[in-house]
Amino acid sequence: MEEEEIIKVFNEANSDKTLVDGKHVLDETEFLMFFHKLLQRSDLSDIFDQVSQKYKGLAITPKELQDFMIKEQGYSLSVDECKEIIEDYEMKDKGILSKVTNLYMGWKAFLRFVMGSSLFMIEHRVKTENVYQDMSQPLSQYFINTSHNTYLIGNQVTSDSSIDGYIRALKNGCRCVELDCWDGPDGEPIIYHGWTLTSKLLFKDVLMDAIKPYAFMTSPYPVILSIENHCNREQQDKMAEHFKRILGDILYMESVDGSMSELPSPESLKHKILIKAKKIRLTATGSIDTEASSDDFVETPSTTNLSLRQILENSYTEGDVPKVPSRKDSVQAKKDLRKISKEEEMVKTSILTQSRTLSNLVNYVEAVKFHGFDVERKCWEMSSFEETKASQFCSSETMARKFLSFNSTNLSRIYPKGTRLFSSNLDPLPMWAAGCQMVALNFQECDRTNMFNRAKFLQNGNCGFVLKPSFLSNPDIYSLQNTEKLGQLPGRKETKLTLKLISGQHLPNASDRQAGDIIEPYVKIRIHGHQSDMAEWQSKVVPKNGFNPIWQEVAQFNVAVPELAIVEFKVKSKAKNVGGQDDHLGSFTIAIPMMRRGYRNITLQNYDGKRLTPANLFIHINTEEVIAVHKLKKEGT
Numbered sequence: 001m002e003e004e005e006i007i008k009v010f011n012e013a014n015s016d017k018t019l020v021d022g023k024h025v026l027d028e029t030e031f032l033m034f035f036h037k038l039l040q041r042s043d044l045s046d047i048f049d050q051v052s053q054k055y056k057g058l059a060i061t062p063k064e065l066q067d068f069m070i071k072e073q074g075y076s077l078s079v080d081e082c083k084e085i086i087e088d089y090e091m092k093d094k095g096i097l098s099k100v101t102n103l104y105m106g107w108k109a110f111l112r113f114v115m116g117s118s119l120f121m122i123e124h125r126v127k128t129e130n131v132y133q134d135m136s137q138p139l140s141q142y143f144i145n146t147s148h149n150t151y152l153i154g155n156q157v158t159s160d161s162s163i164d165g166y167i168r169a170l171k172n173g174c175r176c177v178e179l180d181c182w183d184g185p186d187g188e189p190i191i192y193h194g195w196t197l198t199s200k201l202l203f204k205d206v207l208m209d210a211i212k213p214y215a216f217m218t219s220p221y222p223v224i225l226s227i228e229n230h231c232n233r234e235q236q237d238k239m240a241e242h243f244k245r246i247l248g249d250i251l252y253m254e255s256v257d258g259s260m261s262e263l264p265s266p267e268s269l270k271h272k273i274l275i276k277a278k279k280i281r282l283t284a285t286g287s288i289d290t291e292a293s294s295d296d297f298v299e300t301p302s303t304t305n306l307s308l309r310q311i312l313e314n315s316y317t318e319g320d321v322p323k324v325p326s327r328k329d330s331v332q333a334k335k336d337l338r339k340i341s342k343e344e345e346m347v348k349t350s351i352l353t354q355s356r357t358l359s360n361l362v363n364y365v366e367a368v369k370f371h372g373f374d375v376e377r378k379c380w381e382m383s384s385f386e387e388t389k390a391s392q393f394c395s396s397e398t399m400a401r402k403f404l405s406f407n408s409t410n411l412s413r414i415y416p417k418g419t420r421l422f423s424s425n426l427d428p429l430p431m432w433a434a435g436c437q438m439v440a441l442n443f444q445e446c447d448r449t450n451m452f453n454r455a456k457f458l459q460n461g462n463c464g465f466v467l468k469p470s471f472l473s474n475p476d477i478y479s480l481q482n483t484e485k486l487g488q489l490p491g492r493k494e495t496k497l498t499l500k501l502i503s504g505q506h507l508p509n510a511s512d513r514q515a516g517d518i519i520e521p522y523v524k525i526r527i528h529g530h531q532s533d534m535a536e537w538q539s540k541v542v543p544k545n546g547f548n549p550i551w552q553e554v555a556q557f558n559v560a561v562p563e564l565a566i567v568e569f570k571v572k573s574k575a576k577n578v579g580g581q582d583d584h585l586g587s588f589t590i591a592i593p594m595m596r597r598g599y600r601n602i603t604l605q606n607y608d609g610k611r612l613t614p615a616n617l618f619i620h621i622n623t624e625e626v627i628a629v630h631k632l633k634k635e636g637t
Contacts, residue, residue, distance in 0.1 A: 009037050041111060043503045043550060043618060047599065048110050059104035062086060073598035075119060089113045114599065122590060122600040122621070123458070133460045133467040135221070138263040139364070140379070140409055141473070143432060144224070145457045145464040146176040148415055148440035151191050151201055155422045158197045159444075166210035169443050171217055173457055175464035176224040176276075176413075176438055179206065181231050181239060189235045189242075203239060207246040215250065215273060219463040222252070222269035224365055226413065226440075227277040229353060236355030243361055247273055256363050256380050262409065263364055263379050266465050276365040276382070276413075278353045365411060373402035382411035387426040390414045394434050394480055401475040407435035408473035415440045425449035429528050432456070433480055433564055435472040446608040448568075448587070452528065454609055455566050455589040469563040483532045483560040487628035494628045495562040495592060499525060499555045500620040501539055507546040507604075508615050510573060510583035519546040519573035521585065523617065525555050529565035533557075541574055546585075560628065565592040569602055569617060586612045597621050 010026075013034035018025050026034055051068045052060045060068075065082040069075045077085075083103055090109040105113070114120055126132070147169045151161040169177055181203060184190030189203035215223045231239065243251055252272040353359045363380065370383035385393070390412075393403040406412065414431045416424070423442040428449060431439045441453055459466045471478040477485045486492055507521050523539045535557050542549035559565050566589055573583040586604030602617040 006038075010034060013037065036108075038547075041115075041503070041548070043552075044111060044114055045107070047114075048107055051110075055104065059106050060086075060110060061102065061104055065105060069119070073119065074596060085113065085117075089117075115601070120599060120601050122588075122595060122602050122619075124594050124596050127460070127594055128458055129461060131461040131463050133465075135267040135465065135467075136265045137467060138265060138379070138409075139269075140263050140407065140411055140437065141468050142266065142437060142465040143439075143456065143468060144176055144411075144437045145174045145453070146226075146413065146438040146440045147174045147443050148178055149180065149193060149423075149442060150174075150177040151180065151206070152193060152198060152423065152442070153444050156193055156196065156198070157421050159423075161192050161199045161201050163201060163206055163210045165444065166206060167214050170210070170214040170223070172443075172454075173218050173462045173464045174443070175219065175221060176226055176440070177211075178226045178228065178440065179203070180228045181235075183231050183235050187235065187238060189231050189239050194230055204242045204246065207242055211273070212246055212250070216271055219461075219465075220270045221266040221463050221465050222271075223273045224276050224438075225273060227275060229277055229358075233354040236353065236358045240355055240357040240361055243275065243358075251275075251361070252363065253361060254363060255360075256366075256378075258378075261379060263411070269364075274363065274365050275358075275361045276367055277358070277362050278367045279362045280353055280356060280359040373399075373406055377410060379409050382413065384413040384415055387414055387417050387431075390431060390434070390436065394430055397479070397481060400434065400480045404435050404472060404475040404478065404480075407437065411438060412436045413438040413440060416442065428453060428456075429564075429566070430480075430531070433530050433561075435468060437468075446606070448589075448607060451587060451589045451605070451607055451609065452566055452568075455591050455594075459591055459594055469561075480531060483530065483628075486560065489628075492628040493625040495559040495565075496624040496626055497527075497557045497559055497562075497567075497592065498622040498624070499557075499567075500622075501525075501551045501553050501555065501617070502599075502620060503551065503618045504542075504549045504571065505547070505616040505618065506614045507549070507571060508585050508612050509546065510585065517576065518544040519583070519585065520544055521546055521549050521571055521573050523551070524568075524570045524572065526568040526570070527557050527559060527565055528568060529559075530561040533559050533561055533565055546573070559592060562592040566590065567592060567595070569604075571604060571615075571617065586615050588617070592623075595621055595623070597623055 010024075013030045014024055014026055015030060016027065018027065048060070049057050051064055052058060053064055054061055062079050062082040065085065066077055066079050069077045069082065086103055086105045086109065089112045090103075090105055118125060149156065150169050151163075151165050152159050153162045153165050154160065166177055179191055180193060181189050181191060182194050184200070184202065190200045191203055191206055192198050192200040211223070211225070227239075229236065229239075244253075250271060250273050252269060252274050353362070366378075366381050368377070368381040368383060370385070390403075393399045403412075414426065414428075414436050416426050420426075420442075423445045425441050425445055425447060426439070426449070428439040428441065429452065439453075441449060443450060457464060457466060471486060471489060477488060479485060501523055504521060504523075507519060509517065509519055520541050520543050522541045525537045527533050527535045537555035537557075539551050539553050539555075542551065569588045571585040571587070573585055575582050586606065588602045588604055599618070599620050602619060604612045604615040604617065606612060
C-alpha cells in the first residue's frame with residue numbers, strides 16, 4: 001500500500017490522539033480497529049452482498065450458506081453442517097444480532113471463513129489425502145515418482161552425499177531412489193558419484209538408516225531401488241547379503257512368472273522393495289555375457305579444463321566440456337581416443353551384474369540394454385534412456401508411436417544428461433506425455449521442474465503412483481504432435497478452464513529490494529502438459545501495491561488433454577529500472593484434476609516448495625467439460 005493510505009487508516013483509528021515521546025500511538029482498542037480496517041476486503045464484501053439475500057449486506061442464513069457452498073463451491077453440505085460452520089466462525093456482533101433472531105453469519109465471520117477455511121483451498125483435499133485411483137493395473141500403467149542421484153544434496157561434482165537425501169525423498173512420496181554403488185574399503189560397498197569430489201556413504205548405512213525405516217512411511221506402495229553398479233563380484237555379493245539381512249521380508253525376492261504377459265500391480269506389491277539392476281546373462285557356452293552396456297550409466301564429463309571457479313559458480317557451458325576426439329583427428333588424438341575408449345569400456349563392463357546372488361534378487365524391474373523397439377522383450381525388462389535419446393524418440397511421429405507402445409507394456413526410466421554437473425533438471429512434461437513412467441529428477445535442486453513434479457504426484461494421495469490415462473496405451477488414437485484423433489474416443493471430453501484472478505494479499509517483497517521499495521505485481525498463468533495445450537496469459541500490472549492488489553481479470557484456456565495438464569501461477573514484480581529483470585515473488589502449480597471450482601485461495605510457494613505465508617492469491621475457477629470435436633484431415637490435404 002502507498003504510505004499515504006496507511007497513514008490515513010492510522011489516523012482514522014487514532015481517536016484519542018495519545019502521544020508517547022511526541023509520537024502518536026494506538027491503544028489496544030484503536031489498534032484492533034486499525035488492524036481490521038487493513039484487513040477490509042472489497043473483493044469479499046461483494047461476494048458477501050451476493051450471498052446474503054434475506055438480510056442483504058448484513059448476514060448470511062444457514063440456507064443461504066448451503067446454497068452458496070453447493071452451487072458455487074461444489075460441496076454437498078446439509079443445513080445442519082452449515083449451522084456448525086457458522087457457529088465455528090461467528091463472533092457475535094451485537095449490532096447485527098439486534099436485527100436478526102436466528103443463527104446467521106455476519107461479515108467478519110464470513111471474512112474469517114473465506115480466508116481461513118480449508119473449504120476455500122484450491123487443492124481437492126480428498127484427492128490429496130487419499131488414494132482414489134485403481135491400483136490393480138500393471139506397473140507400466142502408472143507414472144512413478146523417481147529421484148536421480150538421490151544421495152546428493154548439491155551439485156554432481158563437489159557436493160556432499162547424505163542419507164538425508166534418501167529420507168527426504170521417501171517422506172515426500174518418491175518411489176524410486178538411486179544407489180550409485182562402488183567398491184569401498186574393507187570389502188564394504190559405498191555410495192557416491194564416482195570419480196568426483198562428492199563424499200561417500202556406506203551402502204549398508206543407507207539401507208539401515210533410510211530405506212528400511214522410511215520406505216513406507218508416506219506410501220504403502222512398492223519402492224524401487226535403482227542400482228548403478230560399479231562393484232566387483234565380491235562386493236556385489238556383499239550388497240546382496242546386506243539387501244537380504246537388512247531388508248528382510250520387505251525385499252521382494254520371488255522369481256518372475258515366465259508366463260506373465262504384463263507386470264504386477266502396485267496393489268500386489270504393497271510394502272515390498274524391488275531391485276532394479278541387470279541380471280546375469282549366460283552365453284551359449286554357459287559363461288557370463290559381458291556385453292558392455294551403459295544405459296544406466298550417467299557419464300560425468302571430465303572437468304580437467306574447468307576452473308574451480310567455473311565449477312562452484314556454474315559458469316561453464318557445454319562447449320567448455322572436453323569432447324572425445326574423432327578417429328579422423330591426429331595420431332595423438334587417436335591414441336587418446338583408444339585410451340578413453342578403454343576407460344569407458346572398463347566403466348561399462350563394471351556396471352554388469354557379476355554376482356549370481358545379487359542377480360537372483362532382480363525380478364520384475366530387470367534393466368536391459370535397449371536394442372530397438374522392434375526387438376522382442378519380456379514385460380519385466382526395462383530400459384533407461386538419457387534425456388537426449390528420449391527426446392529424439394519423441395521428435396518423430398513414427399518413433400513416438402513406437403515409444404508410446406513400448407511404454408504401454410514396459411517400464412522406461414529417463415535420466416539427466418551427464419553435462420548437468422550442477423544438478424539442473426530435464427523437462428519431465430514431454431516425457432510424461434510420451435507415457436514414460438520414471439522421469440528421474442535431482443530432488444535437491446530448487447527449481448520449477450521439481451515444482452511440476454510435486455504437482456504431478458500430489459494426485460492420488462501423494463502415494464508416488466499416478467495412473468496414466470488409458471489413451472496413452474493407444475498410439476493409434478493418441479499423438480504427441482496433436483490431439484485430433486482423441487475426439488474419436490466415445491465420450492471424450494475437453495476442459496474449458498476459466499480463471500478469474502481477483503486479488504492478492506500480503507505479497508512478499510523481492511529479497512534484493514530495499515525495505516521502502518513497493519512492488520508492482522502482476523501474474524502469469526501458464527498451462528503445461530501436452531504440446532497442443534501449452535498456453536500463457538498475463539495480467540495487468542498493479543502499481544505500488546503488494547499488500548492487497550486487485551485485478552478482477554479473466555483468463556480462459558481450452559485444454560484438450562486435461563489429464564496431463566499442470567497450471568502454473570507465477571507472481572512477479574516489474575523491475576525497478578528500465579530494462580531490468582522482473583522479480584519473481586512466488587509461484588504455485590497444480591494439476592488440473594486436482595483443482596476445485598469456485599472461489600479459491602492459493603498460498604504462494606518458492607521453488608523449494610516452502611509456503612510463503614501469508615502471501616496469497618484469491619481466484620475464481622470454473623471448469624466446463626465439452627465434448628471433443630475434431631474433424632480429421634483427409635488424406636493428401
